Amino acid sequence: MRSVRDALDLLGGKWKLPIILALLGGPKRFKQLQREVVGITAKMLSKEVKELEINGLLRRQVQAEAAPVAVTYTLEAYGDTLFPVIEALHDWGRQPRNHIMHPQEIVVEKTEAFEQVAAA
């Protein structure tokens, strides 16, 4: 449970996961990123990307010194390990909402891995 909270601290907020998701597709530049993460403002993107860099999830690289400057953001290996998290979130978000009509179709077996997670 502590580790779930830890993860939530690093990934909390509206934008961090969507940014990482975009970068899973490969390195991106600032404007590119802003286009893919629909709805984010330059201010928020700048701020979030800064935090993600501090936490070692991505790397920021300035390509040229002259104007116009080019900056590339690349996911670190550590950020890459978030893939299972995003995948789980994605799978869950895709679920139909008619679970109440067909509850028997949704089955999750616990007892093994469950104990480890719940006990932590």
Next chain:
Amino acid sequence: MRSVRDALDLLGGKWKLPIILALLGGPKRFKQLQREVVGITAKMLSKEVKELEINGLLRRQVQAEAAPVAVTYTLEAYGDTLFPVIEALHDWGRQPRNHIMHPQEIVVEKTEAFEQVAAA
């Protein structure tokens, strides 16, 4: 990506996942829940639990009408399907932070499931 955002909408905030995690261990009463979800106030627990009920993630049952009242919160089957999400978050939160020193130890293979998620 839309589904990741959908999931984030339902699970956003500081407390929803920790509450669900606690309920994965079985039905709980209000006070029990407040004890297990360390740091949450009665106000927040009340509010979060209400939202989770509206979204069909848990069920609220009043056990007795006389005082002292007993209320039990039980995870719905739909809420149960969040287990993979919590597990992924938990696994990720457990990772050592020395990834920078040993980047080669962290390997994630993409290319199959990756394409589906990134394309969504």
Next chain:
DNA sequence: CCGTATCCTCATCGATACTG
């Protein structure tokens, strides 16, 4: 192109006190 500076609003969260 890549941001930062301001200003602003609103939701989130917390503390404390109180009720059925």
Next chain:
DNA sequence: CAGTATCGATGAGGATACGG
């Protein structure tokens, strides 16, 4: 026990404009 009421702090997030 299971909450609600009230007040207040904080910060996330957005709009707009501007700078290197």
